[in-house]
Amino acid sequence: IMTLVIGCILLGMILVGTVVLFIFTQVQGSLLRQQKSFVSSVTHELRSPLASLQLSFETLQRPNLPDRIQTKVMGMVERDLERLTQLVDRILLSARLDRGILDYTTQLETFHLKEAILKCVDRAAHMDRHLKNRLTIICPEHMKVRGIRLAFTMIFGNLLENAVKYSPKDSLIEVCAKRQDRELWLSVKDQGFGLNKRDQRKVFHMFHRTPRATKNAVPGTGLGLYIVRSMVRGLGGRIWVESEGVGKGSTFYVAFPADVVISRDQSY
Ligand code: ADP
Numbered sequence: 001i002m003t004l005v006i007g008c009i010l011l012g013m014i015l016v017g018t019v020v021l022f023i024f025t026q027v028q029g030s031l032l033r034q035q036k037s038f039v040s041s042v043t044h045e046l047r048s049p050l051a052s053l054q055l056s057f058e059t060l061q062r063p064n065l066p067d068r069i070q071t072k073v074m075g076m077v078e079r080d081l082e083r084l085t086q087l088v089d090r091i092l093l094s095a096r097l098d099r100g101i102l103d104y105t106t107q108l109e110t111f112h113l114k115e116a117i118l119k120c121v122d123r124a125a126h127m128d129r130h131l132k133n134r135l136t137i138i139c140p141e142h143m144k145v146r147g148i149r150l151a152f153t154m155i156f157g158n159l160l161e162n163a164v165k166y167s168p169k170d171s172l173i174e175v176c177a178k179r180q181d182r183e184l185w186l187s188v189k190d191q192g193f194g195l196n197k198r199d200q201r202k203v204f205h206m207f208h209r210t211p212r213a214t215k216n217a218v219p220g221t222g223l224g225l226y227i228v229r230s231m232v233r234g235l236g237g238r239i240w241v242e243s244e245g246v247g248k249g250s251t252f253y254v255a256f257p258a259d260v261v262i263s264r265d266q267s268y
Contacts, residue, residue: 001074002060005056005060005074005077006057006060008077008078008081009053009056009057009077009081011081012049012050012053012080012081012084013050013053015084015085015088016046016050016084016088018088019042019046019088019091019092020042020043020046022092022095023042023091023095042091044207045087045207045221045222046084046087049080049081049083049084049087050084052076052080053077053080053081053084056073056076056077056080059073060073083219083221086221087221087223090221090223090224090227091223093227094206094223094226094227094230108146108147108148109146109147109148109149110144110145110146111144111145111147111149111152112143112144113139113140113143113144113145113177114137114139114140114141114143114177116145116149116152116153116156117137117139117156117175117177118137119153120153120156120157120160121135121137121160123157124157124160124161124164127161127164127165128164128169130169130170131164131173134170134171134172134173135172135173135174135175136172136173136174136175137175137176138174138175138176138177138178139175139176139177139178140177140178143177143179145184147235147256148235151231151234151235154227154228154231155186155228155231155232155254156186156188156254158224158225158227158228159186159188159228159252159254160173160175160188161224162188162224162225162252163188163189163190163192163250163252165218165219165220166190166192166193166213166218166250167190167191167192167193167249168191168192171190171191171192171249172190172191173188173189173190173191174187174188174189175187175188175189176189180255182257183237183255183256183257184255184256184257185253185254185255186253186254186255186256187251187252187253187254188251188252189249189250189251190249190250190251191249192249192250193210193212193213193246193247193250194243194244194245194246194247194248194249194250195210195241195243195245195246195250196243196245196246200240200241200242200243203225203241204225204226204228204229204239205226206222206223206226207221207222207223207226208222208226209222212246232254232256235256236256236257237254237255237256237257238254238255239252239253239254239255240252240253241253
């Protein structure tokens with residue numbers, strides 16, 4: 001087991017090494033200043049799970065370590081590795097989005113919107129067993145969308161998971177999908193933490209987290225909405241948030257151009 005844990009820690013370090021190398025190769029040309037701030041944000045984000053891994057590593061090397069402590073430290077190693085992997089995945093994805101490497105046009109498919117929404121709800125259910133009881137979905141039954149299902153799932157899934165993460169367990173969440181003018185509008189409304197004017201702008205910036213999120217130790221990387229915004233823009237859409245202020249809930253909106261919508265239902 002010890003070999004496995006040490007192996008995992010080494011794997012984590014190799015992962016981090018790869019990312020740092022990847023980032024440094026990006027630092028060139030006119031984007032130098034922007035890239036430098038990216039590197040320093042990433043380094044900052046990587047430091048805490050890495051420091052924690054180092055501590056676990058040292059603890060596990062102690063002779064006669066009680067089983068109870070060993071199990072606890074292994075749990076910590078698992079959490080840190082999970083966090084590192086998620087961070088690395090998201091950083092690589094945002095770097096690819098920034099460089100316009102993802103080609104959206106080749107992956108178009110037609111899918112049933114409500115079904116895709118329900119899949120995201122199933123996936124978010126592990127965060128709250130009673131999610132379905134407090135969730136309202138307003139979506140025309142027969143609405144079909146021509147787009148990239150994976151992108152939709154990532155965008156919508158992230159907004160839904162945030163609504164769950166940043167609101168009280170028994171509060172209501174409302175999801176709405178409709179055709180508005182020549183666009184498809186999606187919204188996710190919660191009765192949670194809410195956002196002041198400054199944060200309504202900044203939540204889409206890389207690594208930005210509100211003081212309330214960090215104070216309440218809600219787990220997160222501050223990369224989700226940055227990636228979501230890059231994807232929405234890549235698909236030719238817009239994203240914004242409305243909130244009456246801190247403590248008053250938030251509504252995130254996404255609007256896509258209408259040509260991604262195909263409706264087989266005459267009433268829409
Ligand atoms: P993460 O959730 O991993 O921190 P995100 O990029 O998804 O990263 O969100 C950035 C920040 O925006 C969060 O840390 C949180 O402070 C704030 N935020 C996101 N969604 C909501 C929401 N529904 N209500 C209140 N604050 C939110």
